[in-house]
Structure formats: structure tokens, C-alpha cells
Amino acid sequence: MDDRAKAALEKLGSLPGMFVVKEQVEQMIQFAKISKLRTSQGLKALPQSNHMIFTGNPGTGKTTAARLIGEAFTALGMLKSDQEEPPFVEVHHADVTHPHVGQAERTIKAKFKEARGGVLFIDEAYAFVAGETSHMTGDKVIAAIVQLMEDMRDEIVVIAAGYPQNMEEFLNENPGLRSRFPTTINFPDYEVSDLVQIAAYLCVEREYTMSKPYVDMLAARLLEEKQKPGFGNARTVRNIIEQSIRRQAARVAQMAAPSRAELVLLTEFDMPPSENRVTEKEMLLRSLGSLQERLREIERREILFGPMN
Ligand SMILES: Nc1ncnc2c1ncn2[C@@H]1O[C@H](COP(=O)(O)OP(=O)(O)OP(=O)(O)O)[C@@H](O)[C@H]1O
Numbered sequence: 666m667d668d669r670a671k672a673a674l675e676k677l678g679s680l681p682g683m684f685v686v687k688e689q690v691e692q693m694i695q696f697a698k699i700s701k702l703r704t705s706q707g708l709k710a711l712p713q714s715n716h717m718i719f720t721g722n723p724g725t726g727k728t729t730a731a732r733l734i735g736e737a738f739t740a741l742g743m744l745k746s747d748q749e750e751p752p753f754v755e756v757h758h759a760d761v762t763h764p765h766v767g768q769a770e771r772t773i774k775a776k777f778k779e780a781r782g783g784v785l786f787i788d789e790a791y792a793f794v795a796g797e798t799s800h801m802t803g804d805k806v807i808a809a810i811v812q813l814m815e816d817m818r819d820e821i822v823v824i825a826a827g828y829p830q831n832m833e834e835f836l837n838e839n840p841g842l843r844s845r846f847p848t849t850i851n852f853p854d855y856e857v858s859d860l861v862q863i864a865a866y867l868c869v870e871r872e873y874t875m876s877k878p879y880v881d882m883l884a885a886r887l888l889e890e891k892q893k894p895g896f897g898n899a900r901t902v903r904n905i906i907e908q909s910i911r912r913q914a915a916r917v918a919q920m921a922a923p924s925r926a927e928l929v930l931l932t933e934f935d936m937p938p939s940e941n942r943v944t945e946k947e948m949l950l951r952s953l954g955s956l957q958e959r960l961r962e963i964e965r966r967e968i969l970f971g972p973m974n
Pocket residue numbers: 680681682683721722723724725726727728729730863866867899900903
């Protein structure tokens with residue numbers, strides 16, 4: 666396998682919690698390879714489409730994974746390209762909310778052209794079908810996307826990302842969409858243990874280490890943050906680490922001659938204070954609420970299918 670592709674896949678696999686994503690991508694790569702071999706032997710091969718749907722909440726690593734996948738696909742020659750660096754082009758629905766349908770379609774075409782040989786990443790794809798653009802523009806833009814995805818199948822991988830329920834809506838919007846996105850990759854919310862691993866990864870990247878009390882405090886803090894609406898997963902971790910690094914600098918700056926170890930270590934004094942603290946009582950009440958919900962679900966299932974083991 667090409668070195669650059671290998672490096673991109675290794676990086677993907679080394680990110681905490683991304684192992685499953687890497688495996689799914691490797692399957693697509695193997696499928697492409699075998700299809701090519703079959704075709705060269707005169708055998709039938711399913712038409713290959715590398716377009717993907719990414720579902721997941723904010724900060725679960727969708728954009729990060731999309732960039733690495735683009736690099737791997739281009740390096741492997743799965744996308745026709747004559748460029749050294751594969752392009753990574755993002756489209757947001759705000760880019761195509763023109764009062765004139767023609768203008769919106771032209772913008773989409775330009776974005777596809779720009780992404781030739783790489784990834785076109787459509788963030789919050791459902792926004793194209795919901796809200797302000799749900800009139801004519803939305804339909805026309807989606808029809809244009811469907812057409813371009815087909816025409817440029819060999820040159821571009823389109824990745825449409827968004828929350829799971831919303832992506833269902835998006836796929837239902839146009840009958841051509843579902844079949845053109847044969848692969849869906851789900852990016853689940855991270856557990857606290859994954860988030861702590863992500864923190865460790867981010868620290869290594871920045872040449873810092875976490876003291877044991879810092880890690881304990883971080884785990885408790887992340888458990889608390891996870892309960893808040895709009896929790897930002899890995900992005901929240903990154904923010905906490907970067908704030909800690911700034912606080913550590915202020916603390917270490919007071920020392921006369923900080924040692925190398927002191928320059929590197931994040932301690933419990935560097936943890937930024939939490940905003941809008943959720944009280945312990947509130948957290949327990951929420952856990953109780955989700956337990957009750959789960960119990961009700963089990964009871965419903967038992968009524969329908971009999972007792973569960
Ligand atoms: N598994 C991971 N390990 C380490 N860092 C990660 C991981 N996932 C995400 N990150 C980091 O967290 C931040 C947010 O990730 P990213 O932008 O890829 O998330 P996203 O799912 O695209 O979020 P959004 O839905 O808000 O666009 C980035 O700085 C990224 O480097």
C-alpha cells in the first residue's frame with residue numbers, strides 16, 4: 666500500500682475511539698481493490714461509489730476522519746487526481762442560500778469542481794432540506810448534488826455529515842440520495858474513558874503530561890460536562906486541555922527557574938473552573954430519569970416479545 670495512504674490510515678486508527686471507523690474504511694479500500702482486479706479479469710463488478718454519510722453529534726471526529734479518508738483515497742488512486750495535496754472542500758448550507766436558484770446551483774457546481782480529486786464535505790446536510798431553504802432552492806440544490814455525485818463518481822468522494830435523525834430526513838428527501846450513499850459511518854458519543862484517552866493524545870501532541878490528580882479531576886469534570894446539552898465530545902476535551910495549558914503557563918511563570926518536568930506537567934491547579942455547574946443532585950436526577958426510561962423500554966419489549974434474558 667502507498668506510504669501516504671498507510672500513514673493516513675494509521676493516524677486514523679491511532680485516534681482514540683476511531684478504530685471502527687478505520688476498519689470500515691479499510692473494507693471500502695479492499696472492495697475497490699478487488700473490484701479493479703475483477704474488472705481486469707473480465708469479471709462483473711458492482712459499480713463502486715465511495716460517497717458516505719457520517720452521523721454523529723458535535724465533536725465526535727467527523728471532519729477529522731473525513732480529511733484522513735480523503736488523503737488515503739487519493740494516495741491509493743481511488744480518486745482520479747493530478748494534485749499532490751488532495752483538496753478538502755467544505756460546503757455549508759449558508760454557502761448556497763441564494764434567492765436565485767440558478768446562483769445556488771452554480772455555487773454547488775463550483776464547489777464540486779474545486780473538490781476534484783478529493784473530498785467534498787457537506788456539513789449539516791439536512792439544513793439543505795429544512796428551514797429557510799425548504800422552498801424551491803433546497804430541492805433544486807439537492808437534485809444538482811445528486812447529479813454531480815453521479816457524474817463525478819470517480820473523481821470525488823462526497824461525505825454528508827449531521828445528526829442521525831436529521832440525516833434520515835435528508836436521505837428521504839430525494840429518492841436518488843439513499844442509493845448514492847451506500848456507506849454510513851456512525852460516530853457515537855465518546856465515553857468518559859475515551860475522552861480521557863483523547864486528552865492524553867492531545868497532551869502528547871503538545872508535549873505535556875497530566876498528573877494523576879489532574880486526570881482524576883478531568884474524568885469527574887467530563888462526566889459533568891457530558892450531562893450538559895450540546896456537549897462537544899472531543900472538542901470539549903481539546904478546549905479544557907488548551908485552557909489548562911494557558912493556566913499552567915501563568916502558574917509556572919511565577920517560578921524562579923522551572924524545570925523541564927515542571928514545564929511539561931499539568932496539575933490539578935491548572936484545571937479551568939467549570940461554567941454553570943450541574944449540582945450532584947441534578948446529575949443523580951438525570952441518571953435516574955434515564956434508568957426509568959430504560960426500564961420502561963424493557964417492559965414494553967417484554968409485553969411484545971416476552972421476558973428477556
Ligand atoms: N478520536 C479523536 N482523538 C483525538 N482528537 C479528536 C478525536 N476526535 C476529534 N478530535 C479533535 O476534536 C476536535 C473536534 O473534532 P471534529 O471537528 O473532527 O468533530 P466533528 O464531528 O466534525 O464536529 P462538528 O459536528 O461540530 O463539526 C478536533 O480538534 C479534533 O482534532
